[in-house]
Every structure is written in C-alpha cells, then in structure tokens.
Amino acid sequence: xxxxxxxxxxxxxxxxxxxxxxxxxxxxxxxxxxxxxxxxxxxxxxxxxxxxxxxxxxxxxxxxxxxxxxxxxxxxxxxxxxxxxxxxxxxxxxxxxxxxxxxxxxxxxxxxxxxxxxxxxxxxxxxxxxxxxxxxxxxxxxxxxxxxxxxxxxxxxxxxxxxxxxxxxxxxxxxxxxxxxxxxxxxxxxxxxxxxxxxxx
Amino acid sequence: xxxxxxxxxxxxxxxxxxxxxxxxxxxxxxxxxxxxxxxxxxxxxxxxxxxxxxxxxxxxxxxxxxxxxxxxxxxxxxxxxxxxxxxxxxxxxxxxxxxxxxxxxxxxxxxxxxxxxxxxxxxxxxxxxxxxxxxxxxxxxxxxxxxxxxxxxxxxxxxxxxxxxxxxxxxxxxxxxxxxxxxx
Numbered sequence: 195x196x197x198x199x200x201x202x203x204x205x206x207x208x209x210x211x212x213x214x215x216x217x218x219x220x221x222x223x224x225x226x227x228x229x230x231x232x233x234x235x236x237x238x239x240x241x242x243x244x245x246x247x248x249x250x251x252x253x254x255x256x257x258x259x260x261x262x263x264x265x266x267x268x269x270x271x272x273x274x275x276x277x278x279x280x281x282x283x284x285x286x287x288x289x290x291x292x293x294x295x296x297x298x299x300x301x302x303x304x305x306x307x308x309x310x311x312x313x314x315x316x317x318x319x320x321x322x323x324x325x326x327x328x329x330x331x332x333x334x335x336x337x338x339x340x341x342x343x344x345x346x347x348x349x350x351x352x353x354x355x356x357x358x359x360x361x362x363x364x365x366x367x368x369x370x371x372x373x374x375x376x377x378x379x380x381x382x383x384x385x386x387x388x389x390x391x392x393x394x395x
Numbered sequence: 396x397x398x399x400x401x402x403x404x405x406x407x408x409x410x411x412x413x414x415x416x417x418x419x420x421x422x423x424x425x426x427x428x429x430x431x432x433x434x435x436x437x438x439x440x441x442x443x444x445x446x447x448x449x450x451x452x453x454x455x456x457x458x459x460x461x462x463x464x465x466x467x468x469x470x471x472x473x474x475x476x477x478x479x480x481x482x483x484x485x486x487x488x489x490x491x492x493x494x495x496x497x498x499x500x501x502x503x504x505x506x507x508x509x510x511x512x513x514x515x516x517x518x519x520x521x522x523x524x525x526x527x528x529x530x531x532x533x534x535x536x537x538x539x540x541x542x543x544x545x546x547x548x549x550x551x552x553x554x555x556x557x558x559x560x561x562x563x564x565x566x567x568x569x570x571x572x573x574x575x576x577x578x579x
Binding site: 351 | 409410412413414415433436437439440441443445446447448450451452453454455458459461462463465466
C-alpha cells in the first residue's frame with residue numbers, strides 16, 4: 195500500500211502564495227502517509243509557531259500549557275490525517291482542532307471546583323505580563339485591549355491580524371459564517387481602536 | 396477623520412501585514428495607505444497587534460516523537476490482531492493438531508501442510524513424540540509463540556481450510572484416543 199494521494203490543484207480559494215502552501219502541505223501529508231517520518235517533522239515545523247501564538251493570545255495558559263496543547267493538537271491531527279480530505283487547508287484544520295481542545299480544557303477547569311477558573315479579564319495572561327516588560331507600549335496596550343474583547347471577538351481578531359486568515363477560514367475554525375466573522379472582526383477592531391484612542395472612521 | 400472610500404483595500408490590511416498578498420495587491424494597499432489616514436491608522440493597529448502576540452517556544456522534537464507512526468506501517472497487522480488473540484490462536488493450533496493426530500491423520504500429511512508454505516514456519520513448529528501416557532501422542536512445542544505474525548497467519552489459513560472440509564475422519568472418542576496412543 196502506498197497511501198499516496200494525488201495532490202489536488204486549483205481548489206484553494208486563497209491567494210497564490212497561500213495556495214502553494216496548501217499544495218506543499220498536501221504533498222507532505224501524502225509523503226507521511228506513505229511512511230516518510232521526516233515529512234511529519236516538516237509539517238510540525240511549518241505550523242507549530244502559528245498554533246502556539248494563537249493559544250498564547252487566547253490567554254490563561256503558561257508556556258508549558260501551550261507546549262502541551264500544541265503537541266496534543268498535532269497528535270490528534272496525525273491520528274486522523276488519513277481521513278483529512280483537504281477540503282479546508284491543513285492550517286485551518288489544525289486551528290479548528292486546537293480551538294476545540296482549548297474549549298474542552300476550559301470546560302474541564304470549570305468543572306473542577308477546587309481550582310478557581312482563570313477570570314477572562316485576568317487572562318491578560320502570564321504572557322502579557324512577561325512580554326510586556328520588553329515589548330513596546332503600543333503592543334502592550336493592544337494586548338490589554340484584546341483581552342477585554344469577548345472570547346469570540348478575540349479569536350476572530352487574533353486569527354485575522356496575527357495569521358492573516360480570511361473570514362471564510364476563520365468562520366470554518368470558529369464554527370460560524372463568513373458574514374458573522376466579518377462583523378466580529380469589525381466590532382473587535384472598533385473596540386481596540388477606542389481603547390487605544392485611535393479615531394475610527 | 397474622513398471615512399475611507401475603499402473598503403476592499405481596508406479589508407486587505409491584515410493580509411498585507413502578514414505578507415499574504417501578491418505583489419499587485421500589496422502595491423495597491425501601499426499606495427492607498429499613503430493617501431488614506433484612516434487606513435494608515437488601522438494598519439498601525441494591525442501591525443502592533445501582529446507584533447504583540449508572540450509565540451511561546453514549543454519543543455518540535457518532543458512533538459514529533461509523540462506522533463503516531465504512519466498508518467501504512469501498521470495496516471498489515473490489523474486483520475490478524477482484530478481476528479483473534481495470540482493466545483487463542485496458539486491453543487487453537489495446538490488443539491487442531493492434537494485432533495488431527497488422534498483422528499488418524501498421518502503426521503506426514505500435517506508436515507506437508509506446513510511444508511507447502513513458509514519453510515521458517517516448519518522449522519519453528521516443534522512436533523515431537525511424547526511418552527505414551529499422553530493421549531494425543533503429540534505435544535506442540537512452545538515455539539508457536541515465537542512464530543511471526545505472517546507465519547501464524549499462514550498456519551491459520553491452512554487450518555481454516557481444514558475446518559471448511561467436512562471431516563471424513565471419525566470423531567475422536569475415548570476409545571479412539573486410547574487406540575491412537577497405544578493404550579489398552
């Protein structure tokens with residue numbers, strides 16, 4: 195059994211650069227399915243940073259929490275990589291898995307009465323506090339502004355500004371519609387601008 | 396601040412800041428931002444947000460080590476593992492060999508069954524005469540457990556063929572077993 199699937203071309207609605215990224219991912223997946231372990235390393239290297247950044251931006255996690263979450267995301271993804279049909283990009287799929295894991299963990303934490311859940315506002319996160327020491331003031335203020343958004347607005351805003359994902363991709367990840375993702379982004383942008391004192395036209 | 400008239404360009408600011416635009420669109424955004432203070436301000440926010448969220452370091456090697464092996468390497472083993480446990484398989488082979496022996500099927504026939512397939516399977520199945528007190532007249536060496544999955548599968552397939560053929564041999568009875576073992 196070869197396990198190699200032909201690389202699908204021309205299906206990505208994304209810009210050329212991102213489309214070829216998808217093609218590279220599909221090729222790497224096919225190689226891994228055919229038994230090439232090195233392809234797994236390349237896939238992890240390509241996406242680990244984005245997953246780590248998204249997890250940290252959502253707040254409430256230590257560095258080792260993020261590391262563990264990213265690992266779990268990849269393990270889940272690779273366990274069902276054979277059934278990945280490439281209807282969305284691998285990156286979108288990984289974010290979807292990671293987000294689901296984050297939600298599961300938050301729910302599990304809420305069920306544990308002995309452990310106080312991290313309040314959304316405080317989830318300003320350890321990262322915010324640590325990174326703020328060296329980051330410039332504007333960045334620190336942006337982080338505080340983003341922490342004050344609703345959870346969904348924060349997800350949409352972060353995926354859009356840190357990864358440049360399209361509204362369609364974001365909608366797939368958060369289980370919403372493209373239109374709703376657009377509205378959440380604009381509301382989030384307006385709130386961040388207001389916090390920063392930037393005029394919003 | 397005057398409202399921006401080009402929503403399309405405004406919508407491309409995150410892609411622009413993250414380098415996802417092609418050259419033509421990037422040039423269009425650059426030209427627009429120079430003339431539009433609203434979009435210039437928004438681009439500054441997007442860039443600050445992009446820079447604000449850094450990624451904590453993750454251990455790539457540890458992640459890769461935790462990943463499953465590619466599925467093509469384990470698929471061959473699945474049918475056998477799902478079919479029967481190894482212990483059951485060994486007992487079944489041993490029981491069938493004993494049944495064949497007491498039923499009067501010659502050892503030569505059994506050996507030829509094994510020889511038809513993989514030579515290693517023949518080498519590693521130890522059929523040795525035991526003392527007369529043992530009813531079957533045969534014992535099966537413990538080396539069945541040392542057989543590879545493939546060799547075990549070959550044996551099983553042959554046994555399935557035997558199972559499928561209605562036995563022309565008499566069913567084992569106590570008297571038959573005693574006769575086969577030479578016990579009066």
